[in-house]
Amino acid sequence: MSLEELISAYGYWAIAVGTFLEGETILVLGGLAAHRGYLDLRWVVACACLGTLIGDQLFFYIGRSTGQTVLDRRPGWKGKAEKVFSLMSKHQNLLILGFRFLYGLRIVTPFVLGASGIARLRFAILNAAGALLWAVTVGVMGYLLGHTLEVIIGDIQRYEVWLFLGVAAVGGMVWACRLLWKRRT
Secondary structure, three states, X not given: OOHHHHHHHHHHHHHHHHHHHOOHHHHHHHHHHHHHOOOOHHHHHHHHHHHHHHHXXXXXXXXXXXXXXXXXXXXXXXXXXXXXXXXXXXXXXXXXXXXXXXXXOOOHHHHHHHHHOOOHHHHHHHHHHHHHHHHHHHHHHHHHHHHHHHHHHOOHHHHHHHHHHHHHHHHHHHHHHHHHHHHHO
16 A cells, blocks of 8 residues: 555544544644645644544543542642643633643643633633644644645655655654653653
8 A cells, every 4th residue: 555545545534533642743744645635634624623622622521520530640740730720820711722732731731621610611612713723723834844845855755755754753752752751750
């Protein structure tokens, strides 16, 4: 199966699942694939928006139902939760709209927001707007990355397998470094 066939067959599902879990790297790759013509950018953004929206709503409801109990069992989240509570006291709406852009706080924020007692409808509306903003921004960044590399390299098709692997490797290294950093501290 060629790279093009693989991306065409599983690309949208990979984006939805990847953004459900966390997903900046998968969304950049989706934007890059859209630039190459393997996927449609509108569907890349839609799948990413849906994946991140469902994931964050789920974490919000888990936080709502088991909030303090889970925070007590996860001492590693304590510092992040305190940071979220601090941001929430000053900029609640902006936090809900933009927490996806706050690296390192993305997973814990909807959980903490759920535990804080924010109204469900308010969170859902602001979360949907934030999910769309994030999906458009990061998806278009991936698309523009493809365009920029094409301008610099020229015939990008010759290097596309290495390009996709390189972007995935950089994303994997960032994830691994973050994991190692967590274990050290």
